[in-house]
Amino acid sequence: KNEVEQSPQNLTAQEGEFITINCSYSVGISALHWLQQHPGGGIVSLFMLSSGKKNHGRLIATINIQEKHSSLHITASHPRDSAVYICAADGGSQGNLIFGKGTKLSVKP
């Protein structure tokens, strides 16, 4: 079993839909990262969470430390949100992030 599990692996949505991507982890963490990767490879860091909830524009990230679970929500999805979303567990050990396999999101107009 992977230390960081994401679901679903693939997600197709219609423009405007509310989207949820889930991440469960089995390792101890000091933070959980949500990353976005577009075709071409570059990665953008969306959130770093150690507790509670953060939001930025249409994106919301939550984490439940006791349940070792985090979610990324996208409200009013748009085709430009199409990308791979990756969660990564950060044990505080200088760069040693443990990554999930990613969720490939496709938003249709």
Add this chain to the structure above:
Amino acid sequence: KAGVTQTPRYLIKTRGQQVTLSCSPISGHRSVSWYQQTPGQGLQFLFEYFSETQRNKGNFPGRFSGRQFSNSRSEMNVSTLELGDSALYLCASSLSQGGVGTNYGYTFGSGTRLTVV
């Protein structure tokens, strides 16, 4: 403010050769981490440098090495290339000052796509 710069963007090498990739961090960031991304294994941590010292290393063979210069720029080297080394190599810089347990965000570069033929 300039982002994290990785060069080159694309590289084709032959089995058995060696390759050097470069990463220039955001100004003021002294921590540089390297990652390998393949379709089969996903993203995996290679190593992390801070103030010219390797602080942390992932589970990769000794053919993978790196270094960091006094200006925080970092290079990674892969010797005796194998077909399985074909991957996207990403670096990320961070404000990490040192010490386990402190968390700072990471800023990633666009990556170097290495193809070994």
